[in-house]
Amino acid sequence: MNAAAPRAKALALGGATLIGLLILGFAWGEAAGWPLLRAPLQRQLEQRLQVPVRLEDGFALHLLPPARLQVGQLHVGAGGGLAGNAATPHLLQARGVALGWHWRDVWRGWRGQGWRLDSLQAVELDARLLRDAQGRASWQLGVPAPTPGARAGSAPPTDLPKDLPKVGRIEIGAGHIAWVDALTDTDLMADIKGAEGATASTATATAATTDAAPGYRATLTGRWRALPLRLRLQTGGVLPLVLDAEDGHQGAAPADVPLFVEGQAGAARLRFDGRAGALLGGRRLDGDLLFTGPSLARVGAPLALTLPQTPPFELQGRLAHEAGVWRLSGVQASIGRSRLGGDYMYDSRPSPGKLSGRLVGTRLALTDLGPAIGGDGVAGERDNRGRRDRVLPQREFDLPSLRAMDADLAVAIDELQFGSAGVEPLREVRARLLLQAGVLRLDGLQAQAGGGRFKANTSLDGNAEPARWTLDLGFERVDLASWISGLRKPDAPPPPGSAAAQSRERRAARQSDAPPRAWITGVLSGQTQLHGQGRSTAQILGTLDGRARASLRDGTLSHLATEAAGLDVAEALGVALRGDRPLVLRCAQVDLDVKQGIARPRLAVLDDGDSVIRVAGQLNLRDETLDLRATVRPRDFSPLSLRAPITVTGTLGQPKLGVDAQKLAGKVLGSAALGAIVGPLAALLPLIDRGEESPDPCAVAPGPKPKAGDSATKPNAGAGRSTAKADAAATGPRQAKPVSPMPAR
Numbered sequence: 001m002n003a004a005a006p007r008a009k010a011l012a013l014g015g016a017t018l019i020g021l022l023i024l025g026f027a028w029g030e031a032a033g034w035p036l037l038r039a040p041l042q043r044q045l046e047q048r049l050q051v052p053v054r055l056e057d058g059f060a061l062h063l064l065p066p067a068r069l070q071v072g073q074l075h076v077g078a079g080g081g082l083a084g085n086a087a088t089p090h091l092l093q094a095r096g097v098a099l100g101w102h103w104r105d106v107w108r109g110w111r112g113q114g115w116r117l118d119s120l121q122a123v124e125l126d127a128r129l130l131r132d133a134q135g136r137a138s139w140q141l142g143v144p145a146p147t148p149g150a151r152a153g154s155a156p157p158t159d160l161p162k163d164l165p166k167v168g169r170i171e172i173g174a175g176h177i178a179w180v181d182a183l184t185d186t187d188l189m190a191d192i193k194g195a196e197g198a199t200a201s202t203a204t205a206t207a208a209t210t211d212a213a214p215g216y217r218a219t220l221t222g223r224w225r226a227l228p229l230r231l232r233l234q235t236g237g238v239l240p241l242v243l244d245a246e247d248g249h250q251g252a253a254p255a256d257v258p259l260f261v262e263g264q265a266g267a268a269r270l271r272f273d274g275r276a277g278a279l280l281g282g283r284r285l286d287g288d289l290l291f292t293g294p295s296l297a298r299v300g301a302p303l304a305l306t307l308p309q310t311p312p313f314e315l316q317g318r319l320a321h322e323a324g325v326w327r328l329s330g331v332q333a334s335i336g337r338s339r340l341g342g343d344y345m346y347d348s349r350p351s352p353g354k355l356s357g358r359l360v361g362t363r364l365a366l367t368d369l370g371p372a373i374g375g376d377g378v379a380g381e382r383d384n385r386g387r388r389d390r391v392l393p394q395r396e397f398d399l400p401s402l403r404a405m406d407a408d409l410a411v412a413i414d415e416l417q418f419g420s421a422g423v424e425p426l427r428e429v430r431a432r433l434l435l436q437a438g439v440l441r442l443d444g445l446q447a448q449a450g451g452g453r454f455k456a457n458t459s460l461d462g463n464a465e466p467a468r469w470t471l472d473l474g475f476e477r478v479d480l481a482s483w484i485s486g487l488r489k490p491d492a493p494p495p496p497g498s499a500a501a502q503s504r505e506r507r508a509a510r511q512s513d514a515p516p517r518a519w520i521t522g523v524l525s526g527q528t529q530l531h532g533q534g535r536s537t538a539q540i541l542g543t544l545d546g547r548a549r550a551s552l553r554d555g556t557l558s559h560l561a562t563e564a565a566g567l568d569v570a571e572a573l574g575v576a577l578r579g580d581r582p583l584v585l586r587c588a589q590v591d592l593d594v595k596q597g598i599a600r601p602r603l604a605v606l607d608d609g610d611s612v613i614r615v616a617g618q619l620n621l622r623d624e625t626l627d628l629r630a631t632v633r634p635r636d637f638s639p640l641s642l643r644a645p646i647t648v649t650g651t652l653g654q655p656k657l658g659v660d661a662q663k664l665a666g667k668v669l670g671s672a673a674l675g676a677i678v679g680p681l682a683a684l685l686p687l688i689d690r691g692e693e694s695p696d697p698c699a700v701a702p703g704p705k706p707k708a709g710d711s712a713t714k715p716n717a718g719a720g721r722s723t724a725k726a727d728a729a730a731t732g733p734r735q736a737k738p739v740s741p742m743p744a745r
Helices: 004-032 035-049 103-110 296-303 366-373 399-403 499-511 537-541 559-565 569-578 661-677 680-687 723-731
Strands: 053-056 060-062 067-076 092-101 116-131 166-181 186-195 215-224 227-235 257-265 268-277 284-293 313-322 325-335 338-347 353-365 405-417 426-436 439-449 452-461 468-479 520-533 545-558 582-584 587-595 598-607 611-620 625-634 646-651 655-659
Touching: 004 035, 035 053, 035 060, 092 103, 103 116, 215 257, 284 296, 338 405, 353 366, 353 426, 366 405, 452 520, 468 499, 499 520, 499 545, 520 537, 520 587
Parallel strands: 116 166, 353 405
Antiparallel strands: 053 067, 060 067, 067 092, 092 116, 166 186, 186 215, 215 227, 227 257, 257 268, 268 284, 284 313, 313 325, 325 338, 338 353, 405 426, 426 439, 439 452, 452 468, 468 520, 520 545, 545 582, 545 587, 587 598, 598 611, 611 625, 625 646, 646 655
């Protein structure tokens, strides 16, 4: 017993000494930074991460919480089988590094649940984030490389970004991050410095933020897809911006950080002020956007968005993105003279992506969309002498872009301007814009003008070769002088706004001898069905087929204009002396046949009781030439009338107004001959016009007989019966007689 006691005491003393030595050794190790553990720790990290790891210069490890590691130089090789690649000499190269962690996170990492650091500080840091076309990524640590054979351009696996270690806090004196990703077609370089610390209460980043403020400041240059980028960023955190900032627990809510971006993206300049997170993962954004550029098409093209060619634009609104769905709300946009807005959603998950929402605005000027229909933003093309040659847009459409995206937009525009001071805008424009599988349609288009209403459907099929365009347009009860304000005389007051006021003005013009306020008035109704094909506006119009009809009811025509059109010198002088008066229109109709881009009138006539004016000839849209003749046949006697047809020739860009030289020369030469042979008074005989009576010129349409099988000349289209009856069927009964006696002459 006594012998055992000294032995037990010796063992206890030995144990206490050993524990003391261990404590002293641990204390020495903690104080010295465990220099002997550098090599084994380096080997263990290499085995677990399966990449080269080097811990050099000023190694200091502290195991007691808070556990931390300090090293003068840290090198972590590229993972994913990319080690040794010239483009990825490393995943991470850092100087003056301090790492902090919790041991529970080390345990989770060792079990394959993902690595996490509590903090990372570096005086200088260089990171290379590379992913090749096979899906092998430099940030894949401790996992086998994916099977080769993934196709370039395919969607990247969603779990690859999660292979990056999570970091709670980062502080960087100067950082360089290269991000080259073949699967997302990205090649970016970021220069960054700063520290974590910005919170939701921190004011969103501004250009005036100083270097002392929490958060990161960075410049970003390079390319995302085909979009060149040159941006200045400020954010409250790096890792939450790149990945979901989880706290290590399952089901943790993602945390976004303040983000400010300003700079150039392709041809546009942008400014974003909001919050963002997980740009390498689900990509979340929510903030105010200001976007300016030279054209919507130039901005949308690199992102595979089908947007029209436009003048310079400025757009602002609220931009949000999550899980592949982009939303732009509260939009206020100015494009040239147009003022538009709305709310839009672009879903990039299907192929192709789909744009939906509503397009609204107070004003849309068609001239701002001129480039979208092949124009160049000017009134017409000019030759080398500066003269107008062709006015129809020749530029070919970007038809493949119609298949790059689908769209479904509700359109509500307060005012649609034609770009001419002589034509009032369409108002309350409503339609549905659809783009599906390469076919662009405008369905249910409705608009108001001059107290009347327009209705239309139109489509452009980009799948056909060449593209096929169709139009079905109807209009009814449009006050002509109110809509086409250029018909009103210069001293006339502005047209009335309401349909009732317009009706009163027309009625007053028909019932009085007061000077007319417009050269021609009336209620316009009609219908047009056209189709064509081609790769540009000019090609489509040059192949047009179809029919267009219009009639004018309850109207008047200027007496002076009637006599001037008929070259009735005596009557024109009389009207000029006693004052112009409105003549009641008995009928006014136009019925055009359009075949292969050439429009010819079946019927084009105005009957104001004093004279009958007919128009014949053709308008050739293929070569943009004009060959029209207006013949005036007066019903009354005139002692001095040249009575020769008025001609319109030349081109759309350079029309020429003239008189039928042959008929005019015949009258003038005959008059001169009689004057020379018989006497001066005899010279007036060829210029005397006794007038002629004619039946209702609108009762029967002259011209070629209908051809069998011609749908445009079937009875239900108006052929085989009077055009007046066809118009009555479409617009109501026509008043064949004037409502008041014709003015005395």
